[in-house]
Amino acid sequence: QQQVKQSPQSLIVQKGGISIINCAYENTAFDYFPWYQQFPGKGPALLIAIRPDVSEKKEGRFTISFNKSAKQFSLHIMDSQPGDSATYFCAASMKAAGNKLTFGGGTRVLVKP
Amino acid sequence: DTEVTQTPKHLVMGMTNKKSLKCEQHMGHRAMYWYKQKAKKPPELMFVYSYEKLSINESVPSRFSPECPNSSLLNLHLHALQPEDSALYLCASSQGRATSNTGELFFGEGSRLTVL
Numbered sequence A: 001q002q003q004v005k006q007s008p009q010s011l012i013v014q015k016g017g018i019s020i021i022n023c024a025y026e027n028t029a030f031d032y033f034p035w036y037q038q039f040p041g042k043g044p045a046l047l048i049a050i051r052p053d054v055s056e057k058k059e060g061r062f063t064i065s066f067n068k069s070a071k072q073f074s075l076h077i078m079d080s081q082p083g084d085s086a087t088y089f090c091a092a093s094m095k096a097a098g099n100k101l102t103f104g105g106g107t108r109v110l111v112k113p
Numbered sequence B: 001d002t003e004v005t006q007t008p009k010h011l012v013m014g015m016t017n018k019k020s021l022k023c024e025q026h027m028g029h030r031a032m033y034w035y036k037q038k039a040k041k042p043p044e045l046m047f048v049y050s051y052e053k054l055s056i057n058e059s060v061p062s063r064f065s066p067e068c069p070n071s072s073l074l075n076l077h078l079h080a081l082q083p084e085d086s087a088l089y090l091c092a093s094s095q096g097r098a099t100s101n102t103g104e105l106f107f108g109e110g111s112r113l114t115v116l
Helices: none
Strands: A004-007 A010-014 A019-025 A033-038 A045-050 A056-059 A062-067 A072-077 A086-092 A107-112 B004-007 B010-013 B018-025 B031-037 B044-050 B053-057 B064-070 B073-079 B087-094 B111-115
Touching: A004 A086, A010 A019, A019 A086, A019 A107, A033 A062, A045 A056, A045 A062, A045 A072, A072 A086, B004 B087, B010 B018, B018 B031, B018 B087, B031 B064, B031 B073, B044 B064, B044 B073, B053 B064
Parallel strands: A010 A107, B010 B111
Antiparallel strands: A004 A019, A019 A072, A033 A045, A033 A086, A056 A062, A062 A072, A086 A107, B004 B018, B018 B073, B031 B044, B031 B087, B044 B053, B064 B073, B087 B111
16 A cells, blocks of 8 residues: 555656656555655755645646546656756655655666767 | 765675764754665665654664764664665655655765675
């Protein structure tokens, strides 16, 4: 019930293309869904987050789409740049479990120039 | 640059050594966390401190001993570790109580630990 499944495991996209990462969850008690970006040798950094009462959130080139009925959410990176090459983790948390994040398995994104 | 500072960045220790990892934040956050991350895997929660009190221990072996001396500092004491404990150890902090559920954790860059 705590699992968050993330796909694909890795992704190669050309510069200017769209990167799409998908996550699915099982526990409907989750009420906060952040995405973290991690560069090699660095700690994860919050990229963008959404709550289930919103179906879409956009910040710059990054957009989260949320489908509550399907228990799925996705990250779209528009106009992908080589500097976006990193590992992306989706996550979920619920108030009842404190600020405990359940992470997806991660997606390694490589943007080719 | 991250506002959560971890030292040392790299640590090599033998299985009989005693060492400590340190974490410091000056954002006024009252919840602090230790995570362990293996290569190509997501971070795994180890401990949570909320208002300097241990609120979550994810069944971590006693060879890992956390300490929160004050609201800005978090230590992880290491003793008699095993080679499989080699990993990146991440400290994180968040505002307010750990139950405030913003999910907005601020991570440090981590301490890469190698146990020989």
